[in-house]
Amino acid sequence: xxxxxxxxxxxxxxxxxxxxxxxxxxxxxxxxxxxxxxxxxxxxxxxxxxxxxxxxxxxxxxxxxxxxxxxxxxxxxxxxxxxxxxxxxxxxxxxxxxxxxxxxxxxxxxxxxxxxx
Amino acid sequence: xxxxxxxxxxxxxxxxxxxxxxxxxxxxxxxxxxxxxxxxxxxxxxxxxxxxxxxxxxxxxxxxxxxxxxxxxxxxxxxxxxxxxxxxxxxxxxxxxxxxxxxxxxxxxxxxxx
Numbered sequence: 001x002x003x004x005x006x007x008x009x010x011x012x013x014x015x016x017x018x019x020x021x022x023x024x025x026x027x028x029x030x031x032x033x034x035x036x037x038x039x040x041x042x043x044x045x046x047x048x049x050x051x052x053x054x055x056x057x058x059x060x061x062x063x064x065x066x067x068x069x070x071x072x073x074x075x076x077x078x079x080x081x082x083x084x085x086x087x088x089x090x091x092x093x094x095x096x097x098x099x100x101x102x103x104x105x106x107x108x109x110x111x112x113x114x115x116x117x
Numbered sequence: 118x119x120x121x122x123x124x125x126x127x128x129x130x131x132x133x134x135x136x137x138x139x140x141x142x143x144x145x146x147x148x149x150x151x152x153x154x155x156x157x158x159x160x161x162x163x164x165x166x167x168x169x170x171x172x173x174x175x176x177x178x179x180x181x182x183x184x185x186x187x188x189x190x191x192x193x194x195x196x197x198x199x200x201x202x203x204x205x206x207x208x209x210x211x212x213x214x215x216x217x218x219x220x221x222x223x224x225x226x227x228x229x230x231x
Contacts, residue, residue: 004160035221042121042206042221043161090160106219108160 002027004109006091012115013081021076021112023091029107030096032074033058034066036087037111043090049074050096081116088113119144121209121222129228134197138225140190140207148210152181152192155204155224164192164205194227202229 004025013019025032033048035058045058049068063085065077074093078085094106121142130136142150149168153161165174165181167190173182178195194201207222 040223042223044221045219092160105163105166108162110160111158113158 002107004091004093004107006089006109006112008112009110010113012117014117015082016080019078019081019114021078021089021091021114023074023076023109024072025074025091025093025107026072027093027107028071029093030071031106032068032091032093033106034064034074034076035090035092036060036085037090038087046076046089081114083116086114086116119209119211119220121207121220123205123207123222123225125225126223127226127228129230130197132197132199132229132231136194136197136227138192138194138205138207138227140192140209140222142188142190142207142209142220142222144188144209144211144220146212147185147188148212150181150183150190151208151210151219152179152190153206153208155206157203161206197229199229199231202227 007022030051034046035043037043044060046064047058047066049055052068052071055066089112091109092106095104124139151166152164154164155161164176164179167174167183169185180193183190204224204226206224209220211218
């Protein structure tokens with residue numbers, strides 16, 4: 001079954017304790033992305049990756065790191081989490097949509113609810 | 118600034134009734150517009166994708182329309198069911214730097230009551 005998986009689904013941690021949220025896709029997609037979703041706001045992009053070893057900042061990258069050592073995995077790293085990073089996080093993947101009029105569906109993972117106290 | 122605005126913010130309807138959700142955008146250059154359904158605690162799932170040349174697209178009881186001139190889209194849900202209770206997110210794709218960046222609306226929360 002084609003899917004994007006995230007782990008853990010729920011995480012409660014304390015300020016400053018490093019954590020990693022894993023993301024894996026089995027569709028051989030080049031493009032992967034991390035979003036956070038907060039009440040009243042649309043999904044905001046944190047980081048994205050166009051391919052292995054190619055990553056770039058999204059709209060809200062501060063306090064986050066990513067890596068793309070393999071095509072299927074795109075972990076999100078919080079080196080020193082803070083309470084303002086309490087949020088619902090989604091990983092997504094797709095083929096690379098280039099050019100006007102070309103569109104590929106973006107597949108989302110089930111989400112990771114993170115609470116930082 | 119590229120933006121996507123959705124209305125209403127939330128909506129309550131009775132089972133079996135129809136409803137229409139609105140999306141206005143200022144994204145340019147425009148590539149395509151998508152509607153996603155997001156159940157509580159789940160990831161968004163794509164309902165429709167429309168390019169600038171498409172005026173309407175249907176997926177079962179969901180029908181999306183697009184007016185690229187006025188930069189407006191709507192999602193019409195026919196004969197609503199309890200399982201339609203979810204958030205509906207309008208996403209506009211901006212062509213930027215050779216790839217398409219997605220701009221997300223805040224969503225409309227729909228509650229269908231029996």
